[in-house]
Amino acid sequence: MARTGRPRGFDKDxxxxxxxxxxxxxGYGSTSIQDLVDALAVERGSLYGTFGDKRRFYLDAVRxxxxxxxxxxxAALDTTPLLPALREILTxxxxxxxxxxDVGVPxxxxxxxxTAELVPHDSEATQVxxxxxxxxxxxxxxxxxxxxxxxEVTDAxxxxxxxxxxxxxxxxxxxxxxxxxxxxxxxxxxxxxIDALRA
Amino acid sequence: MARTGRPRGFDKDxxxxxxxxxxxxxGYGSTSIQDLVDALAVERGSLYGTFGDKRRFYLDAVRxxxxxxxxxxxAALDTTPLLPALREILTxxxxxxxxxxDVGVPxxxxxxxxTAELVPHDSEATQVxxxxxxxxxxxxxxxxxxxxxxxEVTDAxxxxxxxxxxxxxxxxxxxxxxxxxxxxxxxxxxxxxIDALRA
DNA sequence: TGACTTCTTGAACGCCCTGTCAAGAAGTTG
DNA sequence: CAACTTCTTGACAGGGCGTTCAAGAAGTCA
Numbered sequence: 001m002a003r004t005g006r007p008r009g010f011d012k013d014x015x016x017x018x019x020x021x022x023x024x025x026x027g028y029g030s031t032s033i034q035d036l037v038d039a040l041a042v043e044r045g046s047l048y049g050t051f052g053d054k055r056r057f058y059l060d061a062v063r064x065x066x067x068x069x070x071x072x073x074x075a076a077l078d079t080t081p082l083l084p085a086l087r088e089i090l091t092x093x094x095x096x097x098x099x100x101x102d103v104g105v106p107x108x109x110x111x112x113x114x115t116a117e118l119v120p121h122d123s124e125a126t127q128v129x130x131x132x133x134x135x136x137x138x139x140x141x142x143x144x145x146x147x148x149x150x151x152e153v154t155d156a157x158x159x160x161x162x163x164x165x166x167x168x169x170x171x172x173x174x175x176x177x178x179x180x181x182x183x184x185x186x187x188x189x190x191x192x193x194i195d196a197l198r199a
Numbered sequence: 200m201a202r203t204g205r206p207r208g209f210d211k212d213x214x215x216x217x218x219x220x221x222x223x224x225x226g227y228g229s230t231s232i233q234d235l236v237d238a239l240a241v242e243r244g245s246l247y248g249t250f251g252d253k254r255r256f257y258l259d260a261v262r263x264x265x266x267x268x269x270x271x272x273x274a275a276l277d278t279t280p281l282l283p284a285l286r287e288i289l290t291x292x293x294x295x296x297x298x299x300x301d302v303g304v305p306x307x308x309x310x311x312x313x314t315a316e317l318v319p320h321d322s323e324a325t326q327v328x329x330x331x332x333x334x335x336x337x338x339x340x341x342x343x344x345x346x347x348x349x350x351e352v353t354d355a356x357x358x359x360x361x362x363x364x365x366x367x368x369x370x371x372x373x374x375x376x377x378x379x380x381x382x383x384x385x386x387x388x389x390x391x392x393i394d395a396l397r398a
Numbered sequence: 399t400g401a402c403t404t405c406t407t408g409a410a411c412g413c414c415c416t417g418t419c420a421a422g423a424a425g426t427t428g
Numbered sequence: 429c430a431a432c433t434t435c436t437t438g439a440c441a442g443g444g445c446g447t448t449c450a451a452g453a454a455g456t457c458a
Contacts, residue, residue: 004425004426004427004432004433005424005425005426005432005433006424006425006426006433006435006436007424007425007426007434008434008436009424009435009436027316029228030320032414032415032416033416033417034415042436043436043437044416044417044418044437044438045417045418045419045436045437045438046435046436046437048416048417048418049434049435049436050435053416053417054416054417108315115374115378116226116307116311116315116316116374116377117226117228117316119377120306120377120378120379121229126378126379129378130379133378156394156395157387157390157391157394157395158387160384160387161387161390161391162388162391164384164385164387164388165368165388165391165392167371167375167388168367168368168371168372168388169364169367169368170371171374172366172367172369172370172371172372172374173371175311175314175315175370175374176314176366176367176370178314178315178318178319179314179318179319179325179328179332180319180325180329185359186363188357188360188363189360189361189363189364189366189367190364192356192360192361192364193364195355195356196355196356196395203404203456203457204402204403204404204405204454204455204456205403205404205405205453205454205455205456206404206454206455206456207404207405207406208405208454231444231445231446232445232446232447233444242406243407243408243446243447243448244405244406244407244408244447244448245405245406245407247446247447247448248404248405248406249405252447253446253447
């Protein structure tokens with residue numbers, strides 16, 4: 001049963017991606033529908049018709065964000081030795097290695113930003129965020145368990161606990177960096193964490 | 200030169216403290232002036248006359264929050280051995296016993312929440328937040344340096360870097376916990392961090 | 399007491415926001 | 429072609445927001 005009627009005048013996935021960037025850099029509350037209309041070159045009615053209301057639109061963007069990030073995470077950690085890859089992951093949220101300082105650049109982790117802005121008041125946002133955190137720790141736990149077995153990472157602590165701690169470090173770095181990033185201090189702190197994991 | 204005219208009908212400090220609790224549990228954007236009027240039993244005009252506009256009111260609340268927290272932090276870390284006290288700090292990152300609201304439980308660290316909501320868009324908020332983070336790392340750095348000298352904490356890393364990492368851990372824990380706190384997992388992660396500091 | 403100062407009250411203002419809707423545009427189908 | 433379906437457009441409604449303000453209340457001071 002083919003769809004009839006006038007076809008959409010814009011690409012849905014591409015529009016969602018651009019909306020994601022806008023939500024990412026400005027946050028949920030500070031991004032108005034009018035901002036989206038202006039930035040996406042799609043009129044209000046079309047946005048509502050395609051994506052539902054603002055909250056649904058935003059949560060879809062967060063879900064997309066996490067899907068991309070999770071794929072990146074899994075791919076990046078599928079290497080030996082693990083610790084250099086882990087260092088890369090930890091520095092990535094704040095883009096320590098790229099040093100992008102242009103205006104309008106996304107700030108921090110979108111999941112973390114959502115946690116601060118919508119959780120715990122919004123139950124669906126809480127669900128998305130909780131799931132993302134759980135996946136993060138699962139993926140890191142698996143990687144750390146393998147690295148412990150290989151003798152690369154210390155077994156002084158359980159991989160679950162190391163992973164949970166690294167979640168805190170990533171989110172903390174991501175958040176604190178919004179207030180201005182001292183790259184040297186941040187990298188030194190990350191290296192301190194990585195060194196503490198070494199067997 | 201004594202003040203003349205009608206005296207205020209409410210206690211300024213107490214009102215600021217209650218406003219802090221409200222801002223803390225709901226955030227800046229989600230706390231309306233009407234919410235404050237209802238909760239504080241002070242009319243709009245009086246609030247504006249006493250505290251200026253909403254943003255100034257909020258930032259004053261954040262400054263008060265940090266003052267209380269900083270005093271608590273310094274007092275708590277002025278002990279030997281350091282690590283049990285540090286564990287206490289990490290375990291209750293955003294808890295100020297004297298400011299716990301009986302209405303809604305405050306969520307996370309107010310400085311961290313402010314970072315997520317107003318930084319970097321608001322320059323005065325950025326200044327308050329940045330200063331708080333710098334003070335946190337200074338205080339922890341001093342404590343860790345003493346503990347390294349005493350042989351309690353490992354000197355495998357510089358105290359500055361250990362302190363910066365602990366800032367990330369505190370803020371990350373505070374943020375992630377908004378989405379629901381698994382106390383067992385959180386405590387295990389904190390203990391992992393504390394153990395890694397042990398000489 | 400009367401003049402003066404400050405605080406209180408709550409109505410009102412103007413702005414911006416999300417979400418809706420009716421009419422027109424642009425396709426598909428038979 | 430005509431009928432049908434879907435998308436697009438932009439004006440509009442309705443509400444909540446931060447902020448202001450004029451009039452009255454409640455003190456101090458000479």
